[in-house]
Amino acid sequence: MAKALLYYPGCSVKRNSPWYEKSALAVLEALGYRVKELDKWYCCGATISLAADDVIRHLGAIRSLIQAEKEGEALGTNEMLTVCPMCYNVLARVNNLLKRDREKLETAARYLRDENLEKYSLSTRVIHVVQVLHREREKLGELVKRRLDGVRVAAYYGCTLVRPKDVAVDNPESPRVMEEILRSVGIETVEYPFKTLCCGAYHSVYRKNIAVANSGLILTDAAARGADIMVTVCPLCHYNLELAYRSMARKPGIRVMYLTDLLAYVMGLDDALSPETRSFLDKLREARRELVATPGGGNS
Amino acid sequence: MDMDGFVEEVVRISGRNPYLCYQCGMCSAVCPVAQYMDILPHQIIRLVQMGDPAVLESDAIWVCISCMACVDRCPRDVGPGIIIDALRQFKLRRGAEKYDYFQVPELGEAPSLALVAASRKLTG
Numbered sequence: 136m137a138k139a140l141l142y143y144p145g146c147s148v149k150r151n152s153p154w155y156e157k158s159a160l161a162v163l164e165a166l167g168y169r170v171k172e173l174d175k176w177y178c179c180g181a182t183i184s185l186a187a188d189d190v191i192r193h194l195g196a197i198r199s200l201i202q203a204e205k206e207g208e209a210l211g212t213n214e215m216l217t218v219c220p221m222c223y224n225v226l227a228r229v230n231n232l233l234k235r236d237r238e239k240l241e242t243a244a245r246y247l248r249d250e251n252l253e254k255y256s257l258s259t260r261v262i263h264v265v266q267v268l269h270r271e272r273e274k275l276g277e278l279v280k281r282r283l284d285g286v287r288v289a290a291y292y293g294c295t296l297v298r299p300k301d302v303a304v305d306n307p308e309s310p311r312v313m314e315e316i317l318r319s320v321g322i323e324t325v326e327y328p329f330k331t332l333c334c335g336a337y338h339s340v341y342r343k344n345i346a347v348a349n350s351g352l353i354l355t356d357a358a359a360r361g362a363d364i365m366v367t368v369c370p371l372c373h374y375n376l377e378l379a380y381r382s383m384a385r386k387p388g389i390r391v392m393y394l395t396d397l398l399a400y401v402m403g404l405d406d407a408l409s410p411e412t413r414s415f416l417d418k419l420r421e422a423r424r425e426l427v428a429t430p431g432g433g434n435s
Numbered sequence: 436m437d438m439d440g441f442v443e444e445v446v447r448i449s450g451r452n453p454y455l456c457y458q459c460g461m462c463s464a465v466c467p468v469a470q471y472m473d474i475l476p477h478q479i480i481r482l483v484q485m486g487d488p489a490v491l492e493s494d495a496i497w498v499c500i501s502c503m504a505c506v507d508r509c510p511r512d513v514g515p516g517i518i519i520d521a522l523r524q525f526k527l528r529r530g531a532e533k534y535d536y537f538q539v540p541e542l543g544e545a546p547s548l549a550l551v552a553a554s555r556k557l558t559g
């Protein structure tokens with residue numbers, strides 16, 4: 136039986152990043168996963184409420200955790216998949232909070248009884264697509280159809296996959312999961328110091344200069360260290376990085392794309408790629424192949 | 436605005452103890468938006484310790500984006516970013532509005548979550 140995952144999409148993947156969803160789901164399917172979107176899901180709230188006396192702002196997340204618990208039984212899984220790391224962060228933190236604070240769990244249950252929702256039994260496990268890809272990285276390597284020799288990639292993590300510590304998908308000071316995924320499909324990775332520096336988050340719709348400055352620094356530094364591509368897994372990071380790129384007078388030679396776009400490309404899942412991404416990668420691959428084929432190429 | 440007892444309320448909302456802070460400055464060193472703040476995170480915590488309501492008028496509390504860098508790295512587990520959020524809450528619960536929806540640039544293209552996050556952090 137195929138391994139199953141309950142999929143929580145979230146607003147931004149559905150509304151703003153349809154190609155990200157497409158490539159992520161295509162890669163998971165190729166790995167043998169059956170991905171079932173939740174029949175009903177609720178906005179996670181994008182950022183977790185930090186007020187200790189708050190319950191109401193956690194309800195959207197709690198409703199979704201309960202929904203996953205309910206649907207998971209039939210599917211034989213308790214894993215709720217997120218591709219947006221903001222959703223991952225909120226859902227995983229609320230899940231942890233309820234495990235620690237039984238009083239909040241009871242308060243929420245009392246409230247949700249009016250909606251005919253059962254009390255949450257804390258069984259849902261929130262996971263991010265990066266965690267699934269990392270545990271399947273050997274198999275990913277076996278599914279490679281195209282090589283991207285000579286192409287160098289910088290992985291950008293941002294905040295929500297690695298902070299706070301209790302929901303970090305890897306060592307928060309020096310995460311490597313994305314690099315390990317990329318190397319498993321034969322892609323060369325680039326080290327740079329800003330991979331967990333905040334891109335500016337929602338400042339792109341509040342104090343735009345902050346998002347442009349932070350994202351610009353991340354991009355130019357990775358480009359200066361020889362990266363051709365920066366991969367991200369977050370719709371907001373992706374937007375901010377492109378916002379910074381557009382605002383630069385001198386463009387660094389680096390392209391922003393989703394991690395799963397690049398994986399889908401090397402795995403030959405072309406239907407899951409936007410025409411622009413596909414043609415960009417085709418051209419880059421050609422250019423690098425010529426470089427590799429010409430002796431002394433690249434030293435000019 | 437009545438500021439009396441603001442420290443007690445901020446302690447209650449945040450669930451954190453500002454008096455544990457020994458002013459090492461780690462929070463300000465790791466903050467990714469410190470350069471845009473009028474006062475730095477460790478100074479915000481100091482003003483809270485001193486019960487100085489001027490901290491509520493700082494612009495910095497609206498610049499913090501709750502990235503949790505300082506929270507994870509504070510050697511005294513003060514949770515500076517969580518206390519800063521409680522300062523915002525103190526203001527928001529008294530009617531502060533820091534977001535003008537009609538002034539948002541390129542709203543149509545930004546991911547919806549940016550607007551949801553900004554609304555949560557900057558409006559009551």
Ligand code: SF4
Pocket residue numbers: 455456457458459460461462463476477480508509510511512513514515
């Ligand atoms: S890192 Fe912690 S102890 Fe150090 S100044 Fe900031 S709040 Fe105080």
Ligand code: SF4
Pocket residue numbers: 462465466467468469476498499500501502503504505506515516517519
């Ligand atoms: S949580 Fe706020 S104060 Fe702390 S490092 Fe992040 S942006 Fe700076």
